[in-house]
Amino acid sequence: MSDAMFDHPSLNRCTSLLERVHHKRFDANYSLLITGLSGTGKSYFANTYLGQYPPVNTPQLKIRPVVYVKLTETRTAVDLLLQIVKAFTNVVGNNVNKAHIVQDRLSVLLREHKVELVIIDEVQECLTDIDGITSQRMAKQIAALLDNNPNISLLMLGTPVAGRLLRLRYGKSTERLKGEEQLSRRFLAEQKLHIIPSRCECWLACCNYFSDKYKFASFSLEDKQLLNRLHIATDGRVGLLNKLFSVAQIIEQPHFWKKLEDAYLASINSSAFNPFNTDMLSDDDVIALLDSREFQ
Structure with missing residues (x-):
């Protein structure tokens, strides 16, 4: 980020990692999860970064290097995809109850608008109170989003409970053990924004x-x-x-x-x-x- 907010160790570390994730500076295309208590500046951090990459209007469409999505209640994997789609358009088409169709629609939008980074705020909205099949499906859908769109990276932001997403295991229903995976292999280690101490x-x-x-x-x-x-x-x-x-x-x-x-x-x-x-x-x-x- 060319215009940093202010010097603070956890903020500086998160900024540096986000720049590397966004610009694909690692051997693999990793994504990033940042957690912190309410009010520690996660959303402000995200919007400050977003401001460094404004949309560019062309005769055909709007190029959007960075897209910001703030989740509301997200009950299903399709809900998650639709909220990202609606960052581009309210026209979602038919069969919006089928994840693979919404996934294809989203992939087209990401390519058309030349998106490099998707910021998903309040990502804890994906999780239920107790880890189960719904939370596992969310993790699997996020993994599919990355696998199906290899040119984009994700920045996910949430309260400390969002760290569970990287620890969830999921797999095919018929090959539970053999097909088991974790979202964490597509992400760097969870980073945390901390409260700033007084008198410093x-x-x-x-x-x-x-x-x-x-x-x-x-x-x-x-x-x-x-x-x-x-x-x-x-x-x-x-x-x-x-x-x-x-x-x-x-x-x-x-x-x-x-x-x-x-x-x-x-x-x-x-x-x-x-x-x-x-x-x-x-x-x-x-x-x-x-x-x-x-x-x-």
Whole structure:
């Protein structure tokens, strides 16, 4: 990615691996699974990468090097394929209940639009609560998608439970043991986006990234009390920090701290507790809270 978000070890590692997967820098065409807790920035990471490869309009059609799909509830393998197809068109044709027909339709679309990478967000929606035949069919369908379209790679994003996809075994119903396979052979090792720790250069860089995005003044180490309160408010989660700043920019308050206090109530937590209220939470209280989190 030519325009990195900010320096953070897990983010940098995921970015580097995604670039190599996308541009086929390995001996084999591997795909990538990135997991992380809600709010750690998976979707933001994906959309930032997507922004580096905008569609190109031609007289015939739109070339789309990278395609982004955010899954909703996905009950069957056909549901999975249809949600990818609908990233291109709402016209899906007849026999949409047959996986092989939808698979063929999708393959045509991927070739026509010269797709190199498909990003599938919220991939845990493919899984049932207990691993069984439905989850195995999902893993098998993802494997078939890659095998039938050797010129594309996948980036899958999800909560930690999505890691089960790479551990599922599947096979032919008549040759269960002989035909058993795992999706993992088509993927690199599962990567994880982590919460950013407080009181470090990474957190300062993260806050400045979003401060610049929403046209606020930059932070320095002298702003440590506010940086600490931002960490308490967001738990070091990129998605929540982005949400907080995006709401703060439209709050009509002259003082930045008051903007954040009102934005926190509007976007993250409407309870009485507010980390930007200095009467409610002293600087020493903030330090104690950060210490208690890091020791947990």
